[in-house]
Amino acid sequence: MTALGEFVTMTELTSEPMPQRLMAPRLLPHSDMRTVDDLLERPQKVVATGVNFYYGALQALHDVSLSMPQNCVTALIGPSGCGKSTFLRCLNRMNDMIEGTRLEGQILLDEIDIYRPRTDVVELRKRVGIIFQKSNPFPKSIYDNVAYGPRVAGIGKRSELDEIVEESLQRSALWDEVSDRLNESALKLSGGQQQRLSIARALATNPDEQLMDEPASALDPKSTARIEDLIFELKDAYTIVIVTHNMQQAARVSDQTAFFYEGRLVEAGATTDLFTKPRQRQTEEYITGRFG
């Protein structure tokens, strides 16, 4: 009995042996999950070294170093406000749009520092796509949404655009649902469809790295499962970094997991290791649901 004696907790009411949330998420190692050796052998697509990030006077990231191997899914997990989204947005310089932000340290993409003064940010964002938590289709047709990236990149030929639009929608598993109404407004699609449209739109610019900021957190379980399947299929062609609140999701889709807490990277490692034998106490407490 606790101090709030009369309260009967949900766990006492249900006769389940142990509440699910007090266990680390179950790993279902699939054939495609990369092993530790595999992660080390692959070329490192993105290498962040000693990254400090500031919103004005507030330091949001403290000395974060993490490398993300090519054609692998890296999951960034941690409680709200831990800096995982901030770190993600550093990877394609989306934070530049917020006034008063500053970054120290180095982020290499294919061994080139993306924060060096001469970086073409527009070019960088074509190579490193990002998908946000809330789907944000343009108030245009489905076709125009997907064709936007190629168009601003200067592709104007209709046949070429048609091809890119179809291929991107195929890859994002949306084609069968929308192929007969490409000219309808994208705002008419359901939430799950809009999010897959966002993915199609990002794929249309042919990036080599794809960032995802909690892409499924606003979706129902069925749509979430579709997005997760999609991430799986996409990793053979892209390097994927995904921020997620959902540890089961991290365990399901990622090859490498990085745990952030209060702006610091606490622990990173192969997903198979991090969820079965975490080295840090904080990590263990977080993945077993004792805080966060």
Next chain:
Amino acid sequence: MIGANRNGRPYAKAASAVFAYACALCAFASIAILSLLLWQMLSYSWGWLDWQFLTSFDSQLSPRKAGVLAALVGSLYLIGLTTLLAVPIGVGAAIYLEEYAQRSPWRGLVQTNIANLAGVPSIVYGILGLGLFVRGMKMGAGVLAGALTLTLVILPIVILASQEALRAVPSTIRQASYALGATRWQTVWHQLLPAALPGIMTGVILALSRALGEAAPLVAIGAAGFVMFVPQGINDKFTALPLQIYNWTENANEEFRVHVAAAGIIVLLAMLICLNATAVFLRYRFGKRIRW
């Protein structure tokens, strides 16, 4: 009893009702005064506002032969030129302030000044126009000088309305566009302007209806009150509806002073109502199509 007054203020409910009636009375009074005015003008102009009135020039002596043609065409000409001048400059300034300018004391100063300029009496702009365009640039009191002066009058309103419309476009649209590798200009042109257009157009039309009713700045630059021709070139002398009406009300002949002037007022009001109705229509038509 629900709603019973338990805190010793028995008059609160009555006071509330009285206040509601007082507010309703204020609203009713403004409608009543407007209706009265309109009714009076309509009854004065009855029998005077006809095809002959719309298609004749003014007359020195004969009220029955006097018409509004020169003023009507002059006003349309003036408003057309003002639109051509004020829209690109105003929208351009708004885009710069909202999308390009970094937050700085300089931008703050410009912004404050624009807000203040919107409140400057139009006669002041008239005197500026007289000094700058009519005398300084030796344009004379022609249509162009009038349009430039009216542009000065409405520019702050156009800028503020356009800024408001641009600010109303959700930032997710900007982010999505930049994330797909669009440049600032492409984002403005393909996403922000189309989305902000209804708001901008509404603001522009309301500003133009103000310009249409302005007499003071035109008097100040020395626009003619009695014109027997339709302006052809941009430096031709001209008159406008408010000026023409003012001129008639100063006439010693009662038929001019009351009936002809009232007919002119009805024409001006009709033009204003047309402009405002267009604004309402645009807001309704486009406001419905785009919903975030």
